[in-house]
Amino acid sequence: MRTFTRDYRIPHIEAIDYNRYFGGLKPCVFDIETTGLSRANSKVILCAMLSPVQGGVRVTQYLAENHYEERLVIAATLQYLKDEAIDYIISFNGASFDIPFFNSRAESLGFEEGIRMYDFDLYSFLRKHSNLPGRIESLSQKSVERFFAMAGARRDTISGAESVKLYNEYAVNGNPINEKLILTHNREDVAQLHTLMLKTVSDRLPDILRCNSFDEAMACFGYPIRIADSRPEFTIRTTLDCKRARLCINGDQLCEPINLEIYPDDSTSYRASFASRTRSLSVELPLEAYGDGFYINIKALGLDTELREHDAYVNGFFILRNDGLSDWAAINKLVATLVRKLYCETLEHE
Numbered sequence: 001m002r003t004f005t006r007d008y009r010i011p012h013i014e015a016i017d018y019n020r021y022f023g024g025l026k027p028c029v030f031d032i033e034t035t036g037l038s039r040a041n042s043k044v045i046l047c048a049m050l051s052p053v054q055g056g057v058r059v060t061q062y063l064a065e066n067h068y069e070e071r072l073v074i075a076a077t078l079q080y081l082k083d084e085a086i087d088y089i090i091s092f093n094g095a096s097f098d099i100p101f102f103n104s105r106a107e108s109l110g111f112e113e114g115i116r117m118y119d120f121d122l123y124s125f126l127r128k129h130s131n132l133p134g135r136i137e138s139l140s141q142k143s144v145e146r147f148f149a150m151a152g153a154r155r156d157t158i159s160g161a162e163s164v165k166l167y168n169e170y171a172v173n174g175n176p177i178n179e180k181l182i183l184t185h186n187r188e189d190v191a192q193l194h195t196l197m198l199k200t201v202s203d204r205l206p207d208i209l210r211c212n213s214f215d216e217a218m219a220c221f222g223y224p225i226r227i228a229d230s231r232p233e234f235t236i237r238t239t240l241d242c243k244r245a246r247l248c249i250n251g252d253q254l255c256e257p258i259n260l261e262i263y264p265d266d267s268t269s270y271r272a273s274f275a276s277r278t279r280s281l282s283v284e285l286p287l288e289a290y291g292d293g294f295y296i297n298i299k300a301l302g303l304d305t306e307l308r309e310h311d312a313y314v315n316g317f318f319i320l321r322n323d324g325l326s327d328w329a330a331i332n333k334l335v336a337t338l339v340r341k342l343y344c345e346t347l348e349h350e
Helices: 016-022 070-083 094-108 122-129 141-147 160-173 176-202 214-221 328-349
Strands: 002-008 027-034 044-053 056-063 088-091 118-121 223-226 232-241 246-253 260-262 271-275 280-286 288-290 293-297 317-322
Touching: 002 176, 016 176, 016 214, 016 223, 016 328, 027 094, 027 160, 027 176, 044 070, 044 094, 044 160, 044 176, 056 070, 056 176, 070 094, 088 094, 088 122, 088 176, 094 118, 094 122, 118 122, 122 176, 122 214, 141 176, 160 176, 214 223, 214 232, 214 328, 223 328, 232 328, 246 328, 260 328, 271 328, 280 328, 317 328
Parallel strands: 027 088, 088 118
Antiparallel strands: 002 056, 027 044, 044 056, 223 232, 232 246, 246 280, 260 271, 271 280, 288 293, 293 317
């Protein structure tokens, strides 16, 4: 296996709305190259990770020099994520391909753990929460790059299919030209994806969102919740059921899952369920209605101290919707605070 690194003087991902959910967390733009699409018969032969460093970003690549070094690439990638204290992944279709493929290959090789962390899959985000579908010919990464006038920044000239062919030749003869072409293609994918994130969350996102705000999009797409200084423990998705006056919260337990069941009674108004076996969670919060708005008694929830300084706080209550407009930043803040409280209280009693 060979290791390659390259530094770029490009800015880190920063934006006010984005930082509400990802501020203080360390990202890793992630992409893999494989010998095919079958998890059973194909192999991981190259992984690229782009993460922030002082003055810019650094791309690290692990390349198998032949078809028998897949284990080395997977082991090096997992060690990198641990050593670099990566908090979350940024990918393009990683939720459907890169992460499950990598984890399936890791499991088949006897690794106890794969990649289990929050994944901001930009492809999925744009497909579900932007108006780009229908506006551009496809949602391939290169098509989205053209939409943002980024195509000219690419220096690689091959496709993914061509990369597989070149690698099969490289595994036999070690041709340095093939090696350079494969590495450049993989490295450009993560570098361009990093720039795409910069543009979508900083410059153009309000113009392409289907909904009213980034906060609403994140509530539907799912955002990470961390406990204290640890890596994010949860991915949380929230919907507002206006007909039933309910906040419906669902999510995934990423690390150290817990079991918890709470049923409504004289002292508790909500229902909560955390299941360690399925790594899932669900919470249903009843809301109080007034006119075309909703509020919740956070003092009764035991969240008065944590949320007292928020703009949505009024005399022990949290205003979540007013005059027909939902405050998704407030909703997401309430949900994150409640999930942290339930998790920490459960750990204290174990």
